[in-house]
Amino acid sequence: MPTIPRSSYWLLAAALLLTAIVYWPGLSGSWLFDDYPNIVDNPGVQPQHINLGSLVSAALSSPASDFKRPLASLSFALNFLITGLDPFWMKLSNLVIHLLNGLLFFMLSRQLLAVATPASDQRRNEWVALLIAGGWLVLPINLTAVLYTVQRMESMANLFVLLGLIGYLAGRIRIFGVDSPTSQFGGGQHGGYRLCVLSLTVPTILGLLAKETAVMLPLYACLCEWILFGFRKKRNAAWASHKQPEYDTRILILFVVTLILPAIIGLAALLPSILAPATWAVRNFNLQTRMLTEARVVVGYIAWIVLPTPHALSFYHDDFNVSAGLLNPWSTLVSLLTLLALAVTVPAFRRSRPLVTLGIALFLGSHLLTGTILPLELVYEHRNYFASYGVLLAIIPPLVPDSSTQTGATPRILWVRYSILVCLLLLWSTETALTARAWGDPLKLAEVLAWRAPYSPRAEYELGRTYIIYSHYDPLSPFTQMAYAPLERAAALPGSSILPEQALIFMNARMSLPLKNAWWNSMIDTLRRREPTVQDESSLSALTQCARDGDCVLPKQRMVDAYEAALSHPRPSARLLSSYGDYAWNVLQDHHLGLRMINGAIAAAPSEPAYRITQVRMLAASGQTEKARLALNQLKALNIGGRLDNTLVGLENLPGIN
Numbered sequence: 001m002p003t004i005p006r007s008s009y010w011l012l013a014a015a016l017l018l019t020a021i022v023y024w025p026g027l028s029g030s031w032l033f034d035d036y037p038n039i040v041d042n043p044g045v046q047p048q049h050i051n052l053g054s055l056v057s058a059a060l061s062s063p064a065s066d067f068k069r070p071l072a073s074l075s076f077a078l079n080f081l082i083t084g085l086d087p088f089w090m091k092l093s094n095l096v097i098h099l100l101n102g103l104l105f106f107m108l109s110r111q112l113l114a115v116a117t118p119a120s121d122q123r124r125n126e127w128v129a130l131l132i133a134g135g136w137l138v139l140p141i142n143l144t145a146v147l148y149t150v151q152r153m154e155s156m157a158n159l160f161v162l163l164g165l166i167g168y169l170a171g172r173i174r175i176f177g178v179d180s181p182t183s184q185f186g187g188g189q190h191g192g193y194r195l196c197v198l199s200l201t202v203p204t205i206l207g208l209l210a211k212e213t214a215v216m217l218p219l220y221a222c223l224c225e226w227i228l229f230g231f232r233k234k235r236n237a238a239w240a241s242h243k244q245p246e247y248d249t250r251i252l253i254l255f256v257v258t259l260i261l262p263a264i265i266g267l268a269a270l271l272p273s274i275l276a277p278a279t280w281a282v283r284n285f286n287l288q289t290r291m292l293t294e295a296r297v298v299v300g301y302i303a304w305i306v307l308p309t310p311h312a313l314s315f316y317h318d319d320f321n322v323s324a325g326l327l328n329p330w331s332t333l334v335s336l337l338t339l340l341a342l343a344v345t346v347p348a349f350r351r352s353r354p355l356v357t358l359g360i361a362l363f364l365g366s367h368l369l370t371g372t373i374l375p376l377e378l379v380y381e382h383r384n385y386f387a388s389y390g391v392l393l394a395i396i397p398p399l400v401p402d403s404s405t406q407t408g409a410t411p412r413i414l415w416v417r418y419s420i421l422v423c424l425l426l427l428w429s430t431e432t433a434l435t436a437r438a439w440g441d442p443l444k445l446a447e448v449l450a451w452r453a454p455y456s457p458r459a460e461y462e463l464g465r466t467y468i469i470y471s472h473y474d475p476l477s478p479f480t481q482m483a484y485a486p487l488e489r490a491a492a493l494p495g496s497s498i499l500p501e502q503a504l505i506f507m508n509a510r511m512s513l514p515l516k517n518a519w520w521n522s523m524i525d526t527l528r529r530r531e532p533t534v535q536d537e538s539s540l541s542a543l544t545q546c547a548r549d550g551d552c553v554l555p556k557q558r559m560v561d562a563y564e565a566a567l568s569h570p571r572p573s574a575r576l577l578s579s580y581g582d583y584a585w586n587v588l589q590d591h592h593l594g595l596r597m598i599n600g601a602i603a604a605a606p607s608e609p610a611y612r613i614t615q616v617r618m619l620a621a622s623g624q625t626e627k628a629r630l631a632l633n634q635l636k637a638l639n640i641g642g643r644l645d646n647t648l649v650g651l652e653n654l655p656g657i658n
Helices: 006-028 037-038 051-061 070-083 087-116 123-138 151-177 190-208 212-229 249-275 285-307 331-351 354-366 387-399 403-408 411-439 442-454 455-473 480-491 499-510 518-531 534-548 556-567 574-586 591-604 609-621 625-636 643-650
Strands: none
Touching: 006 087, 006 123, 006 411, 037 070, 037 151, 037 591, 051 070, 051 249, 070 087, 070 151, 087 123, 087 151, 087 190, 087 354, 087 625, 123 151, 123 387, 123 411, 151 190, 151 212, 190 212, 190 249, 190 643, 285 331, 331 354, 354 499, 387 411, 387 609, 411 442, 442 455, 455 499, 480 499, 499 518, 499 534, 518 534, 518 556, 534 556, 534 574, 534 643, 574 591, 574 609, 591 609, 609 625, 625 643
16 A cells, blocks of 8 residues: 655645645634624624533524534634634634645645546655645635635534545545555445445534535545546456446445435425525626626636636625626626536546546536525635636646656756646735735725725724724714725715715714715615615614614714615515614614514524514513513524523523513
8 A cells, every 4th residue: 555755744744734834824814794693793602601402502593504514603602702803813823723724635635646647656646735725725715715714614524524525435445445545444345435424414414503615525536536537446457448337236326315416305495496596686797697607716716726816806796797798798708618618628638648637527516506506606716716726737737747748858858847836836825925914904904905905995984993993983083984985985985885975874873973964875775775784784783783782973874774775675684673663662662563574584584583682571571461471482493402501590680571
């Protein structure tokens, strides 16, 4: 069995150390964007004690997904219990996960190289595996999965994906009869089959508890199986001679059960929602234009991975233009043809160029979930956390010649290959190091991201919001005056949420400065024109809290107009209804309206206990004792794992109930 040369250990350790050094300046940064609803403003991941109830509450507290991503949320809660709400330690935990993933990519690469190039010398394969893993560790496109705290969900999910792939290949290698770094595992053919089954099921389930992207593990394994093993029982001459191979029925059945059937069931469940026009109401694209646009996005990702530029990796991509047709813009058609060419390359060259085609297949396959029909936002860099490995798998092995290639190649060609490798590694490391340094300073980061994406409403808003934070709500601070320009630019940009107007109103109200009618008019018109987004709902909630706490004096009629505009669309969200109920009860002192809104929130999200808790408090405060007791009993049914024990005790002692 091949063993790892001692030099490989040192080189791998050096790559991990270099990655830590590159990322270290970014660990001192602060929170950003979705970190707030998922961590900072989420009391569920900030438990005060370790007990079953608090852990269950943490696991089910994520607002990011209906699946709740409990494993990721639990990891945030564990960070909080150890180090409090300090972003440094949470980012450091992300870096540790990233380094573990880099180690797993090295192990995976060794397996793939052993199967795809069995005749190659081991030393060359070790170097290729090291270059792939080391390059992946410092790729600039993967930075947000490390320093953007909430994207631990992505890196943690991929930790299980990699463990599953490595386990599947270890079992399959044992069955197939390949001398590889993991050929000692499996305990014979039957043990190999068991390892394959466990590796496709257990890690997928665990990964799904961190993020839904882990569902792609069976697809990745299937692509590896198809290209490297051909679903065959044993390595034999049939593969090279194109004779009819003897297929492994058990492997075929395994993928029917773990991939094909779940894909059919999932697609059948999702299609009615995807085909409903209301699903796309909050987006500036529909199903057709999304599919056209994603062709440009996915092709663009390749350039961002290999030759990243600061303006490409801008973090905020809400300024990405939607494709209105095949030639609008013309790059849409070019991108579609490029993707078609890449897809055709895979079956055409999978036998002669297995690693290149597998890399292409893994890259394309990784975007089938987030880059096709689901009504998600168009562009996110962290969606390439696994996909970027596919690109490196396709481009790095051809740049490292084996002994036979070296014999026939001229020194100039070899020099060119090695120069390309060195330049790429230097480019990736330098770009990541510079960006990480910016991430370590919240003010510098906001300014850099606004410079990188000058037409992004979110980038301009975050710059203005950062200036507000640095102003400490002092009217005489220079940061106060600096905040107006980016916030007003953000409000004027197409596709903006009401976050900029909310920030302007919030800032001036906190400092007792005049509130412009134009800000209110713009906010209300936006809410009336289209269905409110999550950001819009957060904006209204922040204004409500400020008014409720007495920190802001806001015109009540304007707030009512804003809420009514937001609620004028069909099927308002539970969060929006609850926020208006909060405002009506605590600011307007309209208890009837407040209770009606919270009842609507419960109807919209019957399994969310927060709304029922508010309902019990409202009923008890208004003297409706019997209804309060009934609501309390309904709330008890949601006390999973004792997560509401302390809350229920407090409610039972309310004057209107006991």
